[in-house]
Amino acid sequence: MTDLPMSLKTSPAMGQWMSFEQQGFVTLRTGKVELGQGILTALAQIAADGLGTDLGRILPQSADTDLSPNEGMTVGSLSVEVSGGSIRLAAAQARAALLRAAAQRLDVPLDRVSSEDGTILKDGEPTGLTFWSLSGDVDWSLPVTGDVAGAPNSLVGSSPPRIDLAAKYTGGGFIHDMVIDGMQHVRILRQPSRLARLVAVDEAFLTRRHPAVSVYRKADFLALIGADEYAVEKAMSEADRFVTWDNGTGRWTPPETAEPEVFVQGDATAGAAEAGSKTFVARYSRPNIAHGSIGPSCALAVYDGDRLTVWCHSQGIFELRAEIARCLSLETSQVRVIHAHGAGCYGHNGADDVGLDAAIVAFAHQGQPVRVQWSRSDELGRGPVGAAMSARIEATLSAEGRISSWNMEVSSASHLQRPGANGYINLTSAEALDPDNAPKLIADLPAMRGGGASRNSVANYDFPQHVTVSLDASSPVRTSSLRSLAANLNVFAIESAMDELADLAGADPLAFRLDHLSDPRARAVLTEVADLAGWTKGELGGDGEGRGIAVARYKNKGCWLAAVADVEVDETVRVKRLWLVCDAGLLINPAGALSQIEGGAIQTTSWTLKEAVPVEDGQIPALDWESYPILRFSELPRIETRFIVNPENPPLGAGEATQGPVAAAIGNAVARALGQRMRDLPLSRDRLMAMLLSD
Amino acid sequence: MISFTLNGKTVQVDRSGDDPLLYALRSDLGRMATRFGCGQEQCGACVVLVSGTPRYSCTLPLSDVEDATVATADGLADNRIGTALIHAFEAENAGQCGFCLSGILMRATALLTEHPAPTDDQIAEALDDHLCRCGAHPGIIKGISRAARTLSEGAR
Numbered sequence: 001m002t003d004l005p006m007s008l009k010t011s012p013a014m015g016q017w018m019s020f021e022q023q024g025f026v027t028l029r030t031g032k033v034e035l036g037q038g039i040l041t042a043l044a045q046i047a048a049d050g051l052g053t054d055l056g057r058i059l060p061q062s063a064d065t066d067l068s069p070n071e072g073m074t075v076g077s078l079s080v081e082v083s084g085g086s087i088r089l090a091a092a093q094a095r096a097a098l099l100r101a102a103a104q105r106l107d108v109p110l111d112r113v114s115s116e117d118g119t120i121l122k123d124g125e126p127t128g129l130t131f132w133s134l135s136g137d138v139d140w141s142l143p144v145t146g147d148v149a150g151a152p153n154s155l156v157g158s159s160p161p162r163i164d165l166a167a168k169y170t171g172g173g174f175i176h177d178m179v180i181d182g183m184q185h186v187r188i189l190r191q192p193s194r195l196a197r198l199v200a201v202d203e204a205f206l207t208r209r210h211p212a213v214s215v216y217r218k219a220d221f222l223a224l225i226g227a228d229e230y231a232v233e234k235a236m237s238e239a240d241r242f243v244t245w246d247n248g249t250g251r252w253t254p255p256e257t258a259e260p261e262v263f264v265q266g267d268a269t270a271g272a273a274e275a276g277s278k279t280f281v282a283r284y285s286r287p288n289i290a291h292g293s294i295g296p297s298c299a300l301a302v303y304d305g306d307r308l309t310v311w312c313h314s315q316g317i318f319e320l321r322a323e324i325a326r327c328l329s330l331e332t333s334q335v336r337v338i339h340a341h342g343a344g345c346y347g348h349n350g351a352d353d354v355g356l357d358a359a360i361v362a363f364a365h366q367g368q369p370v371r372v373q374w375s376r377s378d379e380l381g382r383g384p385v386g387a388a389m390s391a392r393i394e395a396t397l398s399a400e401g402r403i404s405s406w407n408m409e410v411s412s413a414s415h416l417q418r419p420g421a422n423g424y425i426n427l428t429s430a431e432a433l434d435p436d437n438a439p440k441l442i443a444d445l446p447a448m449r450g451g452g453a454s455r456n457s458v459a460n461y462d463f464p465q466h467v468t469v470s471l472d473a474s475s476p477v478r479t480s481s482l483r484s485l486a487a488n489l490n491v492f493a494i495e496s497a498m499d500e501l502a503d504l505a506g507a508d509p510l511a512f513r514l515d516h517l518s519d520p521r522a523r524a525v526l527t528e529v530a531d532l533a534g535w536t537k538g539e540l541g542g543d544g545e546g547r548g549i550a551v552a553r554y555k556n557k558g559c560w561l562a563a564v565a566d567v568e569v570d571e572t573v574r575v576k577r578l579w580l581v582c583d584a585g586l587l588i589n590p591a592g593a594l595s596q597i598e599g600g601a602i603q604t605t606s607w608t609l610k611e612a613v614p615v616e617d618g619q620i621p622a623l624d625w626e627s628y629p630i631l632r633f634s635e636l637p638r639i640e641t642r643f644i645v646n647p648e649n650p651p652l653g654a655g656e657a658t659q660g661p662v663a664a665a666i667g668n669a670v671a672r673a674l675g676q677r678m679r680d681l682p683l684s685r686d687r688l689m690a691m692l693l694s695d
Numbered sequence: 696m697i698s699f700t701l702n703g704k705t706v707q708v709d710r711s712g713d714d715p716l717l718y719a720l721r722s723d724l725g726r727m728a729t730r731f732g733c734g735q736e737q738c739g740a741c742v743v744l745v746s747g748t749p750r751y752s753c754t755l756p757l758s759d760v761e762d763a764t765v766a767t768a769d770g771l772a773d774n775r776i777g778t779a780l781i782h783a784f785e786a787e788n789a790g791q792c793g794f795c796l797s798g799i800l801m802r803a804t805a806l807l808t809e810h811p812a813p814t815d816d817q818i819a820e821a822l823d824d825h826l827c828r829c830g831a832h833p834g835i836i837k838g839i840s841r842a843a844r845t846l847s848e849g850a851r
């Protein structure tokens with residue numbers, strides 16, 4: 001028996017994964033959720049392969065805590081690896097069971113029956129039997145054992161159109177579009193910061209000005225409710241006139257932080273004092289970064305007096321269910337969370353928070369369905385934001401021009417405050433209901449599971465290393481997981497330092513990297529991207545034009561990606577071109593992987609050039625797309641991407657591969673263009689001007 | 696009552712003329728393809744065509760469309776350009792989460808009506824008031840360019 005994927009251990013029965021009740025179709029259940037990355041298409045493809053049917057027969061269902069296997073969260077780039085593996089085994093075993101049932105009905109040995117798109121053949125001839133007519137003969141409660149080999153991969157490697165997309169732009173399909181009869185529209189008047197306390201609400205003013213809107217208040221949680229969405233929206237826009245907050249500045253008591261983690265590779269101090277060696281020290285940083293989904297968070301909920309049902313676009317519906325129950329003192333079994341499609345999700349954003357918002361209001365209004373819609377400002381600044389962090393690198397270069405010691409100290413706000421993490425609720429309105437719900441401990445994800453602040457803090461190079469990773473809880477700003485977590489800044493720091501050290505050694509940055517790199521697949525992506533971009537030794541720019549290179553293996557165990565960036569710098573930085581080479585093993589859906597890589601590279605370019613969540617007095621001010629600009633169509637780099645594909649290698653998610661290397665390649669290119677290095681992200685116009693003026 | 700033509704049919708809405716068109720479309724008429732993204736004319740998710748011109752429905756007063764012709768993404772499949780765009784977007788796998796697409800497709804409809812053969816730079820320029828957080832820009836540009844090619848082949 002093969003080692004089973006985790007989700008098959010918790011949800012072993014075949015029938016938990018697929019059923020054949022609907023004639024001609026296969027209902028596919030997955031605990032994984034569509035986040036705009038096309039995962040449902042990829043999983044349907046795997047099921048179709050396993051069952052040997054057309055893709056069109058597979059109907060993937062949205063995750064539902066009442067019906068779906070619990071596969072944990074849809075995070076990182078692991079969805080296809082984890083859920084895909086389970087579905088592949090479940091589908092293969094389901095097909096085998098159906099074929100056995102067919103052999104029994106036909107009273108022939110198993111090797112004389114086969115199936116084609118769900119119909120049963122005997123000696124290659126039709127029998128009139130189908131998966132659907134045989135489904136009743138199979139015991140679907142039997143566990144998936146993993147010892148049935150899957151069907152040949154006819155679909156893997158092709159790129160069928162996304163099954164969910166066209167319907168979305170010509171009509172409904174997002175949670176925002178769901179309508180429940182008689183539902184009321186809700187806006188939450190958020191605390192200006194987690195420390196703010198609600199002093200007063202002038203309900204008389206509200207009733208006078210907005211008679212169609214009512215208010216629901218519980219502690220510092222404040223909701224406006226009305227039948228007409230725009231009426232509620234209008235009332236919210238006047239909140240300043242009827243709500244008084246005490247903003248709580250200076251009230252922050254930082255939670256405890258877990259002990260720093262230390263990673264040692266080789267003897268990191270050995271080379272430090274050698275004759276002729278040079279030392280190098282630099283510190284790199286990034287600010288808090290907003291998720292910035294184009295569709296602000298939204299959720300619906302209804303409470304029937306016994307059970308509370310919540311629809312939302314959470315990445316982890318089972319975890320959210322538990323925390324909603326805890327927050328409202330309900331049994332977990334009394335809460336049902338159903339996933340519905342949200343706009344693009346790049347990590348732990350407001351999706352869980354809005355689920356609790358809707359739950360609180362619905363729970364207080366039995367029988368009344370409610371729909372909560374967040375504002376643009378709340379979406380940018382009131383959900384968790386990507387964590388600010390810094391990394392200091394101290395290294396020694398030997399007389400021979402090799403790195404002989406490497407000491408890296410990472411300090412980071414938390415990348416891991418999802419619902420339930422470290423035993424805390426971690427939902428914004430939980431703190432509005434009771435400030436004591438705030439987390440009292442911040443700890444990282446274990447390095448074994450990819451780490452949080454420690455992610456990619458150990459450089460994928462051969463030199464000896466000493467790495468210390470500490471958490472910093474000094475800011476009350478709520479931070480959590482954003483695409484690639486700390487890999488973005490850690491790789492930016494490591495790959496910037498590699499360039500700076502190459503300069504110190506008087507070496508070409510590409511050659512210098514290859515000199516310290518034995519991992520064959522890392523070398524392959526690096527060499528190939530250099531070829532693709534036409535890398536010429538010694539021609540790295542200057543005078544406002546520059547070229548940079550970088551490489552990383554995501555999480556040190558995921559996919560490999562190397563990038564070359566060409567930039568132009570005057571008063572701003574423009575990324576003209578990007579070349580990317582990725583080794584993500586077997587590609588299940590090449591178009592999907594390409595859009596993850598290119599989309600990731602564009603988002604990273606935006607982070608790198610523009611993005612920083614402002615923090616004033618420990619609070620994030622109101623934000624919009626003018627105060628928090630992102631990359632626009634006119635600012636796009638031209639991107640060329642190549643995959644190194646070896647179908648023998650297992651598939652590795654590609655969604656978070658670019659955040660480190662692309663940021664670093666841009667940083668390195670900018671340093672060449674300016675002849676001077678910017679070590680603090682973003683490489684924005686303001687930063688650039690400040691640096692140029694300080695010369 | 697305010698009446699206007701929506702995707703070829705006359706509709707009537709009982710709502711203040713000061714309210715934005717977006718809420719008439721979504722709350723009163725149940726046409727969900729037009730999206731709320733910011734409510735501040737900053738993202739383009741809500742763009743519709745009013746007498747062929749792209750407008751932000753999140754701020755456009757309903758009274759401004761009285762007796763006018765409004766086209767939204769709900770009606771894309773009913774016209775030649777819209778159909779070409781849908782097919783081209785499918786062929787190019789354009790879009791990731793898709794939230795930005797309905798506004799972008801309306802802008803693209805206006806662009807292709809005026810410039811049947813835009814260059815990639817012209818497409819990017821036309822879309823500059825639209826934000827896409829997924830980084831789906833390259834596919835979107837390819838999709839629009841492919842639709843333009845199909846349309847010109849069909850016209851020949």
Ligand code: FES
Nearest residue numbers: 732733734739753
């Ligand atoms: S919703 Fe109208 S521009 Fe953003």
Ligand code: FES
Nearest residue numbers: 791793827828829
């Ligand atoms: S595809 Fe997600 S915002 Fe554009």
